[in-house]
Amino acid sequence: MAARKNTKKPNIKPNIAADELKKYYREMLLIRRFEEKAGQLYGMGLIGGFCHLYIGQEAVVVGLEAAAEEGDKRITSYRDHGHMLASGMDPNGVMAELTGREGGYSKGKGGSMHMFSREKHFYGGHGIVGAQVPIGAGLAFADRYKENGRVTFTYFGDGASNQGQVFETFNMASLWQLPVVFVIENNQYAMGTSQSRSTSTPELYTRGKPFGIPGEQVDGMDVLAVKEAGEKAVAHCRSGKGPYVLEIMTYRYRGHSMSDPAKYRTREEVQKIREERDPIEHVRTLLLEGKHASEEDLKAIDKEIKQVVNDAAEFSKDSPEPALEELWTDIYAEAAPQNA
Amino acid sequence: MARMTMVEAIRDAHDVAMARDDRVIVFGEDVGYFGGVFRCTAGLQKKYGKSRCFDTPISESGIVGTAIGMAAYGLRPCVEMQFADYMYPAYDQIVSEAARLRYRSAGEFTCPIVVRMPTGGGIFGGQTHSQSPEALFTHVAGLKTVVPSNPRDAKGLLLAAIDDPDPVIFLEPKRLYNGQFDGHYDKPIVSWKKSELSEVDEGYAPIPLGRAKLRREGRDVTILAYGTMVHVALAAVADSGIDGEVIDLRTLMPLDIDMITASVRKTGRCVVVHEATLTSGFGAELVALVQQECFWHLEAPVARVAGWDTPYPHAQEWHYFPGPPRIAKALQAVMEA
Ligand SMILES: Cc1ncc(C[n+]2csc(CCOP(=O)(O)OP(=O)(O)O)c2C)c(N)n1
Ligand SMILES: [Mg+2]
Numbered sequence: 001m002a003a004r005k006n007t008k009k010p011n012i013k014p015n016i017a018a019d020e021l022k023k024y025y026r027e028m029l030l031i032r033r034f035e036e037k038a039g040q041l042y043g044m045g046l047i048g049g050f051c052h053l054y055i056g057q058e059a060v061v062v063g064l065e066a067a068a069e070e071g072d073k074r075i076t077s078y079r080d081h082g083h084m085l086a087s088g089m090d091p092n093g094v095m096a097e098l099t100g101r102e103g104g105y106s107k108g109k110g111g112s113m114h115m116f117s118r119e120k121h122f123y124g125g126h127g128i129v130g131a132q133v134p135i136g137a138g139l140a141f142a143d144r145y146k147e148n149g150r151v152t153f154t155y156f157g158d159g160a161s162n163q164g165q166v167f168e169t170f171n172m173a174s175l176w177q178l179p180v181v182f183v184i185e186n187n188q189y190a191m192g193t194s195q196s197r198s199t200s201t202p203e204l205y206t207r208g209k210p211f212g213i214p215g216e217q218v219d220g221m222d223v224l225a226v227k228e229a230g231e232k233a234v235a236h237c238r239s240g241k242g243p244y245v246l247e248i249m250t251y252r253y254r255g256h257s258m259s260d261p262a263k264y265r266t267r268e269e270v271q272k273i274r275e276e277r278d279p280i281e282h283v284r285t286l287l288l289e290g291k292h293a294s295e296e297d298l299k300a301i302d303k304e305i306k307q308v309v310n311d312a313a314e315f316s317k318d319s320p321e322p323a324l325e326e327l328w329t330d331i332y333a334e335a336a337p338q339n340a
Numbered sequence: 341m342a343r344m345t346m347v348e349a350i351r352d353a354h355d356v357a358m359a360r361d362d363r364v365i366v367f368g369e370d371v372g373y374f375g376g377v378f379r380c381t382a383g384l385q386k387k388y389g390k391s392r393c394f395d396t397p398i399s400e401s402g403i404v405g406t407a408i409g410m411a412a413y414g415l416r417p418c419v420e421m422q423f424a425d426y427m428y429p430a431y432d433q434i435v436s437e438a439a440r441l442r443y444r445s446a447g448e449f450t451c452p453i454v455v456r457m458p459t460g461g462g463i464f465g466g467q468t469h470s471q472s473p474e475a476l477f478t479h480v481a482g483l484k485t486v487v488p489s490n491p492r493d494a495k496g497l498l499l500a501a502i503d504d505p506d507p508v509i510f511l512e513p514k515r516l517y518n519g520q521f522d523g524h525y526d527k528p529i530v531s532w533k534k535s536e537l538s539e540v541d542e543g544y545a546p547i548p549l550g551r552a553k554l555r556r557e558g559r560d561v562t563i564l565a566y567g568t569m570v571h572v573a574l575a576a577v578a579d580s581g582i583d584g585e586v587i588d589l590r591t592l593m594p595l596d597i598d599m600i601t602a603s604v605r606k607t608g609r610c611v612v613v614h615e616a617t618l619t620s621g622f623g624a625e626l627v628a629l630v631q632q633e634c635f636w637h638l639e640a641p642v643a644r645v646a647g648w649d650t651p652y653p654h655a656q657e658w659h660y661f662p663g664p665p666r667i668a669k670a671l672q673a674v675m676e677a
Contacts, residue, residue: 049464049654078468100655111466111654127468128426129398162397164429190398192374198397264374327653327660339618340648 016224018292024066024223025283025293026301028058031082032280033309034091035254038081038098041313042258047098050127051112054082056253059279060185061086063226064153064246067234071148075123075136076155078113079185079252083155087120091308095316103319107326129190130156130163133182137173140180140243151237155183159190161204167211170243174211177242181233182208184245185220187252192264205247215245221277251277341539345532346517349491349540350380350456353498354418356544358388361416364502366393368403368420368456377422378458378517400430404455408438411453411507418502424457424511425471438507439482454501458514459487460568460615461647461661462521466654472567472616472647477509478593478625484508484549485592489516489570490537493590496547503546513567523572523663550594554603558585561609561674564600564626566590569613569662576667582675584611592622600626601633608639609674613667618646640677643670 035053042051054061057079065086068074076083084094089105097104098112105115113127123139126132136154143150160166161184173180184204188195195202205215214236218229226248233244251273255262287293328338344352357364366381366388372395375382384393396403400421407417421427427434434455441451461470477485486501486508488494494512501508515521519529520537532538555570560583565573570588577584585603589596604610610630612623623644630642645662653660 048657049466050469097654106654108655109651109653111464113466113468114654127466128428130429159398162399164399164401190369191377192370193395197373197395322655324656324659327648327650327656331650336649340646 027062028280029305031058031085033305037309050257052079052257053254057250059223060220060248063223064230066227067230071150073121073139073152075132078127080125087122089117089120091312092315095312096319099316101319102322108322130160130165133166134169137169140178152180158186170211173243174213179237180243182245184247187250191256208245213243217247220248220250221279343533343538344491344540346491346494349495353495357502363416366418369422371420404430404433407453411451412449418454421457424459425468435480439480451507452505454508456510459511460513462515467651470652475622487511487567489588495540499546515568522575549591552596552599553588555588556586558583562603562607563611565613576664579664580668580671582671604634605637610642611670613645617649619649640674643674645670
């Protein structure tokens, strides 16, 4: 059960199917272009308030989704756009939630951090750091109770891993042998605070160890390595052995949210990772060098994605704001007393 | 006298308190190296060192809990919850421990901590970044609750809060940090530097807790407000032409009941305003006190203008927010009653 550090350089599997690689490329690119567009719409004043972009971390969610099966669940924090897109949610509905429109997944009432989809087994979108972690364990409990063989991916950040409720959850999940994969997306910063300034033991994959939960560290810039680790974790959970911790080493290129003075790290640090470790470039290289795809093939994918994202942006502008009456719905099962 | 924004005034209060009393220590999420997400603690770590101003992990319960231990043993912690919306993990420590340490130990131990929290809406923060939880604190015996509405008060009240022998919840309306927002969201915000309220006394100049401030004298109706809503109420008075008397409560507990009573007895009418949701809000307490103290002077039922009883929505924020038109309407209704 000892936590194991996965340091081996992921080898390029020659037998990986071209279609599969292209699929990951497409999914990661969709997230990146979607986020870039969201950033633009924010700049134009069409999105207000908070907006946490996932750019740089795309391989994490795409790799893990590749390890998931229909019916598996996912729950995450406020940095949630990538998770929603990767789970197959409609980019139009996600973008329209960002702009606070009726066509958004929560009818504009939730915003960027708060969206859900029963159809895609996506349980949010949570603005309070760490709050989704015990909820994820609860979802896994329900699956175990129903004996349906499903697994829940519970995502949280390096910063969130210091919240007390995370430790409470580890204990319960292990005690009750819940089928939950705890995915720590370690992008090395919690807002403006680096891990070294907040965390006594930076090896987060060992955090489950005192509770008997195995863990491993994964290169989160390599979608194939993430997928492989995900499959192992999922197999562990599905076989009834209880929870598993994956610490996925990744990096966010953009600010924490939209107004981030970026004084806590150097421009060079960001630039270096972009140039040397970019997860999308990595797959692109695999595709081209392995002759799985031509430049033209990839251009066609780019073009298609651009269209999807532009359509989402248009939809998110055209969809009307929710009616004021709508703000009073979904508070209770029955109509809420409208005392204003 | 220097002119400061609310952020600068709060930073200055920290600076003054730390310089004069080495028991004062300051910590919270992103507070040390980064200087706070709203910059209220910028420069303090550089000046006072990492043992007096430092970062914490994202562990609100731990932040308040450790502060209580430090305070019980003679330190004066002033901690930041990054947003008031994040204090819920710490609520147990605040209510069960901080508020009751004195009572539980029959005065043997005390808990002189300050918990600062940016509060309120108007920034498109949605349900987890816009709440006004003051009533959750005023409801708890043993806590004091302060809500400044301008730089001058923010500095003076924070100094008094740090000096106070009991736990103080210090709610900072985040919409006011960098300008005098009056609810007219479609007009440019008024810079603090243009307002007399930004003239902050230099050095150690505490403003005692428990004293409200008259912001505008008027004959027709008393308006009770605090934080951002003080400015919104003043705007509503200007817009409606009704001669409202605007009282800035400044501290909700202890409450300046004398000023409130004197004013309502004079005007005979009262409107209570807050951003927080209506039901069981602090306004309910104010209305109860006003009717108890001023019943025979009242010409009309006391009215409340508050946030709707819904979660804080992402969309349609300016309809949800109790802006000048909603207050003006209530003033009109109270005058006509
Ligand atoms: C309980 C709580 N405390 C603080 C915050 C403010 N906050 C939002 S995100 C964040 C940093 C979280 O970092 P991490 O878990 O590493 O996730 P990342 O943003 O890097 O994806 C903080 C402090 C919050 N939303 N909720
Ligand atoms: Mg992080």
